[in-house]
Amino acid sequence: MEPLDRQRPEDELFEHYKFVASKGQEPLRVDKFLMNFIEYATRNKIQQAAKNGHIWVNDAIVKQNYKVKAGDEVKVRFEHPPHEFLLVPEAISLDIVYEDAQLLVVNKPAGMVVHPGHGNYSGTLINALLHHIKDLPVNSNERPGLVHRIDKDTSGLLVVAKTETAMTHLAKQFFDKSSEREYVALVWGNMESDSGTIEGNIARNPKNRLQMQVFPEGEEGKEAITHYKVLERLGYVTLVGCKLETGRTHQIRAHMKYIGHTLFNDERYGGDKILKGTTFTKYKQFVENAFKVLPRQALHAKTLGFEHPVTGTQMRFDSEIPKDMDDCIEKWREYAKHSH
Secondary structure (H helix, E strand, O other): OOOHHHOOOHHHHEEEEEEEOOOOOOOEEHHHHHHHHOOOOOHHHHHHHHHOOOEEEOOEEOOOOOEEOOOOEEEEEEEOOOHHHHOOOOOOOOOEEEEOOOEEEEEEOOOOOOOOEOOEOOOOHHHHHHHHOOOOOEOOOOOEOEOOOOOOOOEEEEEEEOOHHHHHHHHHHHHOOOOEEEEEEEEEOOOOOOEEEEEOEEEEEOOEEEEEEEEOOOOOOEOOEEEEEEEEEEOOEEEEEEEEOOOOOOHHHHHHHHOOOOEOOOHHHOOOOOOOOOOOHHHHHHHHHHHHHOOOOOEEEEEEEEEOOOOOOEEEEEOOOOHHHHHHHHHHHHHHHHOO
């Protein structure tokens, strides 16, 4: 038995969330409402919380079919493994592009979560890194080695700091926008301009917390700037290169949707529907096959550049477009050839 004063308070074994339904909230079952607000919360997990009496609306326990209305205060509590279980080293192979005493650059596959968190307590990049490097410095959010991150279903390059010096120095470069990040994306529609810049503050969508939304007047959120150029026009879709000046959550995904060119197969932003093209059954079949080939949003962090935190050398890394995305692009190339 641990001495009493060192026991964890029971509350630390739980994750707590609290949301207030917005004014425009149509009546919606509380389980569906929570699915829109909590990343990685499975329906099963929400139903379990309801069974345990861990969902409250306006401080009264409710069942999962309770209809949330405008102004309701919804609280939920999930049980989860305590913190020390979260950062467990795991022997997962990593595609390490470069490594020295200060940092490493890794090519992350699509589907791998960057750091442990709600619903993903193992198999993350951090679990793999902790196995590879014994001692990682932690950033301000207590996330070992992380200077920036990319979404679970985005593939590509990520730099990881191995020392406090590297962490401080690299974080400052990302903050000062002096690092270089280029992505390749396949988006719906034929883009009008060959190149351009998208500016518009980004914040969470008040109706669906899992989406980010653009607030062009700057009334909410943080400044976000994306420069894009068309790499290849493929009829109903376009291959674009995106250069990030800022690094907001879902920046390219939200910005592209905002200008009417949602990422191909980006489920969270509606890109998993047939957004452009013909009404032929054959076309529908073709797009569905393309979705099968690339079962995620068509986004890859291709190039990464920064100044080495100790030597001051300018470093630049480039990566291949992964097979799933490449196969999908190839399908569209073939289709574009034959559809004229």
